[in-house]
Amino acid sequence: MNGPKTLFDKLWQAHVVRSLGDNLDLLHVDRHLIHDLSGARALTELQERGLAVRNPELCIATPDHSVSSQPGRTLASSPYGERLGGGLRKMAAAAGIPYFGLDHPNQGIVHVVGPETGFTLPGCLLVCGDSHTSTHGALGALAWGIGSSEVVHVLATQTVRQRRPQTMRISIDGDLGEGVEPKDVILHIIGHMGVAAGTGHAVEYAGSTIADMGIEGRMTVCNLSIEFGARMGMIAPDETTFAYLKERPLVPQNTPGDAAWDEAVTNWRGLRSDDDAVFDREVAIDAAEIAPQVTWGTSPGQTLAVTDTIPTPDSFVEAEQQNNTEAALDYMGLSAGRPIAGTRVDRVFIGSCTNSRITDLRRAAAIAQGRQVASHVTAWVVPGSVQVKLAAEAEGLDRIFLDAGFEWREPGCAQCVATNGETVAPGERCVSTSNRNFVGRQGPKARTHLAGPAMAVAAAIAGEITDVRNLAPLGETP
Amino acid sequence: MEKLQLLQGVAAPLPRANIDTDIITPAKYLLDSNRETMHEHTFEPLRFLADGRDNPDFVLNKPAYRNAVILITGRNFGCGSSRETAVWGLLGMGIRCVIAESFGDIFFNNCFQNSVLPIRLPGETIAKLLAEAGDDQGNTQFQVDVATRTLTTPSGRTITFDLTPDRQTALLEGLDEVGQTLKEDDATATFQIQDRAARPWIYELGSIV
Numbered sequence: 001m002n003g004p005k006t007l008f009d010k011l012w013q014a015h016v017v018r019s020l021g022d023n024l025d026l027l028h029v030d031r032h033l034i035h036d037l038s039g040a041r042a043l044t045e046l047q048e049r050g051l052a053v054r055n056p057e058l059c060i061a062t063p064d065h066s067v068s069s070q071p072g073r074t075l076a077s078s079p080y081g082e083r084l085g086g087g088l089r090k091m092a093a094a095a096g097i098p099y100f101g102l103d104h105p106n107q108g109i110v111h112v113v114g115p116e117t118g119f120t121l122p123g124c125l126l127v128c129g130d131s132h133t134s135t136h137g138a139l140g141a142l143a144w145g146i147g148s149s150e151v152v153h154v155l156a157t158q159t160v161r162q163r164r165p166q167t168m169r170i171s172i173d174g175d176l177g178e179g180v181e182p183k184d185v186i187l188h189i190i191g192h193m194g195v196a197a198g199t200g201h202a203v204e205y206a207g208s209t210i211a212d213m214g215i216e217g218r219m220t221v222c223n224l225s226i227e228f229g230a231r232m233g234m235i236a237p238d239e240t241t242f243a244y245l246k247e248r249p250l251v252p253q254n255t256p257g258d259a260a261w262d263e264a265v266t267n268w269r270g271l272r273s274d275d276d277a278v279f280d281r282e283v284a285i286d287a288a289e290i291a292p293q294v295t296w297g298t299s300p301g302q303t304l305a306v307t308d309t310i311p312t313p314d315s316f317v318e319a320e321q322q323n324n325t326e327a328a329l330d331y332m333g334l335s336a337g338r339p340i341a342g343t344r345v346d347r348v349f350i351g352s353c354t355n356s357r358i359t360d361l362r363r364a365a366a367i368a369q370g371r372q373v374a375s376h377v378t379a380w381v382v383p384g385s386v387q388v389k390l391a392a393e394a395e396g397l398d399r400i401f402l403d404a405g406f407e408w409r410e411p412g413c414a415q416c417v418a419t420n421g422e423t424v425a426p427g428e429r430c431v432s433t434s435n436r437n438f439v440g441r442q443g444p445k446a447r448t449h450l451a452g453p454a455m456a457v458a459a460a461i462a463g464e465i466t467d468v469r470n471l472a473p474l475g476e477t478p
Numbered sequence: 479m480e481k482l483q484l485l486q487g488v489a490a491p492l493p494r495a496n497i498d499t500d501i502i503t504p505a506k507y508l509l510d511s512n513r514e515t516m517h518e519h520t521f522e523p524l525r526f527l528a529d530g531r532d533n534p535d536f537v538l539n540k541p542a543y544r545n546a547v548i549l550i551t552g553r554n555f556g557c558g559s560s561r562e563t564a565v566w567g568l569l570g571m572g573i574r575c576v577i578a579e580s581f582g583d584i585f586f587n588n589c590f591q592n593s594v595l596p597i598r599l600p601g602e603t604i605a606k607l608l609a610e611a612g613d614d615q616g617n618t619q620f621q622v623d624v625a626t627r628t629l630t631t632p633s634g635r636t637i638t639f640d641l642t643p644d645r646q647t648a649l650l651e652g653l654d655e656v657g658q659t660l661k662e663d664d665a666t667a668t669f670q671i672q673d674r675a676a677r678p679w680i681y682e683l684g685s686i687v
């Protein structure tokens with residue numbers, strides 16, 4: 001392969017330990033993130049099989065899924081925190097894997113902790129037993145989620161067997177409109193393409209909109225790659241990436257006589273698709289067409305502009321889509337043909353590996369400042385990591401949220417996934433900055449509307465789904 | 479891993495697209511994560527009524543399909559979360575083969591880790607299979623032959639499906655990937671020595687105080 005290469009080709013090629021034939025390669029895993037939901041179990045299975053963790057120094061472990069986000073929490077504050085988080089602590093210690101527990105300044109959601117510590121690097125191959133691992137592609141990493149058997153495989157061998165996916169480039173060009181966030185960009189893409197359009201593909205996001213986007217916004221975009229089926233999402237590292245990473249604790253540092261950081265950056269600058277590289281599929285998106293989004297159904301592809309009306313089943317041609325729409329409307333308790341704006345909400349959740357980083361919280365706080373959460377709404381802000389929490393508190397964002405009537409909580413997956421006792425009650429409606437509006441995702445019969453942080457705050461203030469542009473102070477789009 | 483060579487039995491039609499792994503295994507059951515009992519909760523939102531009784535309309539609750547070994551379903555089956563418990567649950571219900579137009583990538587991969595065969599077939603073929611599995615009311619047998627990569631329907635139609643040779647061998651012989659890859663450890667060691675020279679920053683992490 002001496003011809004022009006895509007970013008994906010370069011990343012893949014750099015990790016082939018051995019070709020196993022038939023499009024199947026054994027790839028080296030540079031970074032492995034381990035969390036409480038599957039970590040202790042995988043490490044126990046390894047031990048039972050008499051196998052050792054091959055490279056514990058290339059792993060980090062932190063509890064996020066099962067822990068409580070309640071202020072003052074301990075592992076015992078959630079039903080399974082002690083068993084799963086405590087199990088992870090014990091097994092990680094035995095294996096020599098660095099563990100960031102609830103009392104550690106780097107605890108948090110795995111996909112927040114990886115980038116912010118510099119564990120995730122451009123050009124690295126990173127896996128984790130979680131489908132939102134595509135997040136790390138925002139830094140130019142080759143990253144994807146694996147199943148629990150594969151977690152055991154990686155622990156034992158520091159490799160993963162993988163078939164080479166097809167390649168897709170999604171180019172987004174132009175300036176985003178007022179009030180439009182990275183979450184809106186990716187929801188728009190998923191709605192536009194359909195929830196299975198990315199299946200079997202490694203997706204590179206490119207174009208001027210991405211180039212102008214901050215690194216945390218890029219993480220939001222890459223995070224939701226899995227929601228249209230893409231195996232991986234990635235963005236070529238650039239000066240924005242290097243500026244974000246420089247001097248984070250786990251990145252290479254320049255020292256007298258060793259320009260380790262400079263050497264790494266020189267290498268990383270080559271991690272971009274060659275100008276004449278060919279992709280299996282190319283998609284172009286016009287940023288000007290993207291409006292603030294909110295989902296109406298039970299799949300992330302069932303999204304619309306906040307100014308739109310809820311679709312009617314007969315607006316679809318295929319019988320299958322008509323049935324899906326009917327089932328989704330029934331579950332969500334919505335009436336077809338009515339505007340989505342004005343739908344009364346019970347809860348608002350700002351957090352998750354999609355939207356819990358400092359820039360997300362700054363945008364949310366900018367809308368919340370000087371306003372009040374509607375009296376019938378319970379609204380939570382759950383920072384993605386201890387580091388995000390401390391940074392937000394240093395800036396006074398916690399005061400803004402608390403004064404507005406939000407709860408300010410401790411880092412974890414919280415209400416994104418019903419594995420920590422923090423659920424949305426049956427029939428309740430929640431505007432959530434998380435990643436899945438699936439049936440039962442936030443708890444049995446919970447109704448989830450996905451949106452970006454600014455739209456979520458707007459819903460909390462108005463007590464109903466509302467267009468953030470009607471609230472946002474003009475000219476203040478961070 | 480258990481072998482899968484020849485599968486004969488009832489095929490259950492579940493004509494619904496985008497069945498995600500949160501539907502197959504609701505999140506709360508990830509906490510106990512018991513491989514043996516996972517099937518008790520599989521498909522919970524579709525399978526049970528609000529009061530906990532069986533939903534009589536759900537195909538795997540119908541007497542004729544309770545012993546199904548094959549599931550024929552809509553496109554993008556198993557999308558979403560990476561939870562392998564979804565496959566454990568299917569396995570516990572006796573399902574060893576899932577046939578759909580497309581699958582979530584991670585689910586597809588997880589199937590092979592548990593000796594469950596996912597088969598991708600074109601939409602029009604799926605439509606015919608769904609009809610045949612529905613019409614026969616579970617009275618007749620489908621057959622899946624891994625060695626010849628063929629599916630035979632009750633009406634005698636034979637359909638060939640794709641299966642890569644490595645996966646075919648793993649199913650036929652019950653091979654475990656960890657065991658296979660450990661044999662390649664010298665190659666991994668060599669890779670790391672060369673790679674460390676080219677990309678030292680991958681192996682020499684800073685420290686967190």
